[in-house]
Structure formats: C-alpha cells, structure tokens
Amino acid sequence: MILRVSALVALLAVAGLGCRQDMHDQPKYKPYRQSEFFTDGRAMRPLVAGTVAQGTLRDDTALFTGKSGGDFVTEIPLAVTADLLERGRSEFQVFCSPCHGRTGKGDGMIVQRGFKRPTSYHVDRLRQTPVGYFFDVITNGYGAMSDYAAQVPVEDRWAIVAYLRTLQLSQYAPAADVPADRKAELEASLQALDAHEAAGEGH
Amino acid sequence: MSQLFHPAANSIAKISVVAGALAAGLVAILVLFVLPRSSYVTRQHEARVQPVPFYHAHHVGSMGIDCRYCHTSVDRSAVAGIPPTKTCMNCHSQIWNQAPTLEPVRESWRTGQPIEWVKVHDLPDFVYFNHSAHVNKGVGCSTCHGRVDKMSFVWQEESLLMEWCLECHRQPEKFLRPKSEVYDITYQAPANQLEMGHQLVKEYDVYPQVTCSTCHR
Numbered sequence: 001m002i003l004r005v006s007a008l009v010a011l012l013a014v015a016g017l018g019c020r021q022d023m024h025d026q027p028k029y030k031p032y033r034q035s036e037f038f039t040d041g042r043a044m045r046p047l048v049a050g051t052v053a054q055g056t057l058r059d060d061t062a063l064f065t066g067k068s069g070g071d072f073v074t075e076i077p078l079a080v081t082a083d084l085l086e087r088g089r090s091e092f093q094v095f096c097s098p099c100h101g102r103t104g105k106g107d108g109m110i111v112q113r114g115f116k117r118p119t120s121y122h123v124d125r126l127r128q129t130p131v132g133y134f135f136d137v138i139t140n141g142y143g144a145m146s147d148y149a150a151q152v153p154v155e156d157r158w159a160i161v162a163y164l165r166t167l168q169l170s171q172y173a174p175a176a177d178v179p180a181d182r183k184a185e186l187e188a189s190l191q192a193l194d195a196h197e198a199a200g201e202g203h
Numbered sequence: 204m205s206q207l208f209h210p211a212a213n214s215i216a217k218i219s220v221v222a223g224a225l226a227a228g229l230v231a232i233l234v235l236f237v238l239p240r241s242s243y244v245t246r247q248h249e250a251r252v253q254p255v256p257f258y259h260a261h262h263v264g265s266m267g268i269d270c271r272y273c274h275t276s277v278d279r280s281a282v283a284g285i286p287p288t289k290t291c292m293n294c295h296s297q298i299w300n301q302a303p304t305l306e307p308v309r310e311s312w313r314t315g316q317p318i319e320w321v322k323v324h325d326l327p328d329f330v331y332f333n334h335s336a337h338v339n340k341g342v343g344c345s346t347c348h349g350r351v352d353k354m355s356f357v358w359q360e361e362s363l364l365m366e367w368c369l370e371c372h373r374q375p376e377k378f379l380r381p382k383s384e385v386y387d388i389t390y391q392a393p394a395n396q397l398e399m400g401h402q403l404v405k406e407y408d409v410y411p412q413v414t415c416s417t418c419h420r
Contacts, residue, residue, distance in 0.1 A: 004223065008230070026328040031282045034319075042317065094269040098294075109266050115297050146293045151275045 062132075064154060066139065072132030078158050088163030091156045095148055096164075104167045116144040121164060122171045134161045245364060250356040251321045255307050263388060264352035270344050270386055277344075281333040285320060288312050323357050324348075331420050338386075340407050341379040342371075345388050352388045368418065372411040376400030379409065 029035065029043040038045070058064040062077045078084060093102065101108040104121035111117050119126065138157045141147035152160065178186050242248055262268050271277060276284035288311040299305055311318045326332055338344070345351070349360025361367055371378050379400045384390045393399060403409065411417075 008227070012230070012234070023329055024327040028328065030328070032285055032322075040316065041319075094271045098266070098268055098272065109268075110294050110298065113266070113298055115294060144297060146289065146296070150287070151272070151290065153279075 063158075066132035066135030068132075072130040072136065074130040074132070076131050076158055076162055078155065078162075080162050084159045084162055085166055087156065088159035088161070088166070091152060092160050092163045092167075095152055096160065099145070103171065104164065118145065121168050127168055127172065131161050131165065134164055240362065240364065245362045246359060247362050248358050248360070250354065250358040251323050252356055253321050254319055256304050256356075258355040259351045259357055260353055260355050270351075270388070277334045278338050279335050281331075281335065283334045288318060324359055324363065326363060330418050332418070339382070340409050341382050341385060341403050343380050343385045343387070343390055345390060346371075346378050346380070350388065369413060372413050372417075375409050375411055376404050379403040379407070382407070 031044060033043040034041055035043040052058075060077070062068045062073045066073055096104075097108055098110045099108040099115055100106055100118055100121070101111075106118045106120045121127075135157055137145070138148050138152060138160060140149070148157070175183075175186065238244060263270070270283075273286040273290050274283040275286075276282060288308060291305075291308050292312050295305055295308060300309075307318060310316075337347075347361055348357075351357060376397055377400060380390060380392070381399075381403065
C-alpha cells in the first residue's frame with residue numbers, strides 16, 4: 001500500500017512538472033508590463049516630444065489653452081448644458097474637492113492634513129476672473145497646486161470650470177434671484193443658520 | 204508448508220481494488236475541481252506587499268479620495284490606470300515629504316524611473332477585460348474589488364475564475380447598481396436588488412455576452 005501511494009504521488013509530481021503557465025503569462029506586452037528590451041524597463045513607451053495623433057492637432061487655442069490672442073477667454077468654448085455641469089460636479093468632487101473642499105472654500109481634507117490652503121473661490125477677485133484663467137490653472141498648475149493635464153481631459157476641465165462658476169453663484173446669488181415659490185425655504189434655512197450660530201456651534 | 208496468506212487476504216485484495224479506485228477518484232476530484240478553486244491557486248484574499256506602504260484604507264477610507272483620482276482612465280479605457288509617481292507628488296510634495304517610508308516615491312520622482320508596483324489582479328493573458336465597459340453600465344468598483352477602503356495592502360477580493368465572471372454575465376440583474384453609485388465604495392445593495400436590477404438591465408441596455416470570443420479574443 002505504501003508503495004502504491006508513493007507511486008501515485010510520484011506520478012502526480014511528474015505530471016505536475018508538465019504544468020506550465022505559458023498561456024497565462026504570454027511573452028507579449030500589455031499595459032504597464034515590464035520590458036526586458038527597453039533600458040528603462042517600461043513596455044509602455046513615452047511619446048516622442050511633439051507627437052500629434054491624427055485628428056488631435058490642438059489648433060483651437062481657446063479650447064485647449066483657455067486663451068485667445070494672449071488673453072484669457074471670458075466664455076466657456078463649449079455648450080454649457082445641464083449634462084456638462086453634472087460632469088463638472090462629479091469631476092470637481094474627484095479631483096478638486098480633496099483640497100478645495102466640496103463648496104470651494106479651500107478647506108478640503110488634504111488641506112486639513114497640512115497642504116497649503118488654496119484661496120477660496122468665493123472672493124471678489126476670483127468672481128471677476130475670466131473662465132480661461134481657471135482652465136489655465138487646471139492645465140498648468142499654480143503655486144503649490146500641480147497641473148491636472150494628465151488626469152483630467154480638456155472637455156472635463158471646462159466642465160469643472162463651468163461647475164466652479166455654479167459654486168460661486170451658489171454662495172453669492174442675490175435673494176431676488178430666488179423664485180418666489182421657494183423664498184420660504186431660503187428664509188427657513190437662514191433662520192436655522194442664525195439659530196445654529198447663536199448656539200455657538202458655528203465656526 | 205504453511206499458508207503464506209491469512210484467509211481474509213482474499214477479501215482485503217478485493218476491497219483494496221475498489222478502495223484504490225475510489226482513492227484515485229477522490230484525488231482526481233481534488234486536483235481537478237477543489238484545488239483550482241482554492242485560494243492557494245487563485246491567490247484570493249492574499250494581500251500583496253508593495254514596494255511602498257501605500258494603504259488604500261488610509262487614502263480612500265480615511266481621506267475620502269475617490270478611486271478615479273488615481274485610476275483616471277477607468278471610465279474611458281480597458282485599463283483603470285496605475286497612477287504615475289506625479290499623482291503621488293500632487294499631495295506628497297507638501298505632506299509627509301520627509302517621511303522615510305516615502306523615499307522610494309521621491310527617488311522615482313527625481314530619477315523618472317517608475318515605482319514597480321506589484322500587480323494584484325492578474326487575469327490570464329488569454330482574457331480580454333475592459334473596465335470602461337463595466338463601470339459605464341452600472342458595475343460598481345466594489346462589486347469586483349470589494350471594500351478597498353478597508354484594505355491596507357490590497358488583496359484580490361474575488362476568485363477571478365471564469366465561473367465567477369459568468370455568474371454576472373448570465374445574471375447581471377443580481378449585481379447592477381445605478382450609474383450614480385458606481386464609484387461609491389461603501390454602497391450596499393438595496394433589498395429590492397432583483398427588481399431594480401431588471402429595470403437597470405433594460406435602462407442601460409445591458410446584455411452581456413457569454414460566447415467564448417467575448418472575452419477570449
């Protein structure tokens with residue numbers, strides 16, 4: 001019996017030697033795979049400087065740089081629709097809110113953890129600033145903020161800019177702009193805010 | 204001359220033939236059906252140690268950073284995207300910028316040589332998988348990747364076996380969620396999942412194929 005068991009084990013071991021993972025690990029390049037051919041070890045090759053893929057010549061300077069004739073554009077060069085604003089909100093919350101906070105006050109979690117506090121969007125200077133400036137900052141960075149050109153595609157950057165304007169408006173709209181049938185809601189929330197601050201919990 | 208074998212030896216010989224066949228069958232079942240599904244082979248739930256102690260539990264769970272902040276191409280490409288070192292430096296240029304544990308990150312940033320992250324979800328090379336096709340049709344991150352916001356070093360939450368893929372491709376209504384919830388890592392399926400799932404299948408036009416060439420192409 002011992003002989004039989006050891007024979008079976010030996011047989012399985014021999015069969016196991018034949019098991020290889022050649023189909024599982026094929027000698028081909030896939031994204032992020034290591035290369036033994038290129039000296040930097042990367043299978044994914046960086047683009048040669050100045051490469052332009054077909055159909056992507058960025059000749060629309062307003063759209064791709066936020067500038068026109070050296071000045072920042074004052075109009076978003078895309079149709080500002082509800083869909084664009086919705087996209088802007090989701091992208092803003094992913095890429096901007098970690099530092100700028102969900103309302104753009106500059107109090108995001110990364111700032112709370114010690115990153116340089118960015119200027120609040122809700123100051124007069126930034127309310128007057130043309131939209132092209134915000135696009136330029138996202139594209140090229142500003143001060144301690146890195147550029148987000150690699151993380152956020154051009155259309156999404158404009159969507160974020162459009163949403164940023166929405167945020168600014170949300171904190172600086174005249175009471176006269178509130179529809180008559182919703183004035184009561186505004187009054188109620190203001191009273192709640194007053195009560196909150198009177199209770200000393202506000203900050 | 205005395206008998207070499209006890210009279211019972213006849214029975215033992217007969218039984219051992221049957222028992223041997225049964226044992227061989229049992230071993231075959233183990234090798235063919237149990238072993239390939241075991242975490243020993245699939246490496247399910249095995250946290251992989253990375254060259255830098257990057258903890259998803261900290262960045263996602265505590266800091267609340269969205270999956271897409273780093274995995275930027277998940278909704279427009281087959282691959283979700285492993286962030287370049289620059290993405291780390293967006294924050295770590297100022298935060299923890301002296302920490303010894305982050306020296307490999309800073310070295311990578313100085314030299315331009317990428318950090319060699321260890322691949323956790325390694326599908327066989329004969330399988331085609333596209334992230335964007337899934338997240339844009341209501342398959343949430345956590346449906347396949349589990350609660351990454353609770354993992355320090357990430358592990359593979361599911362087996363990634365073909366039967367696991369087919370489970371959803373055959374009955375997507377069991378797993379779909381509204382598109383607005385796809386990136387919510389804390390999402391819990393509602394009680395009326397099946398009812399909602401059937402509705403989402405229609406609304407999002409989800410008819411996943413189960414033909415071989417869908418994934419093996």
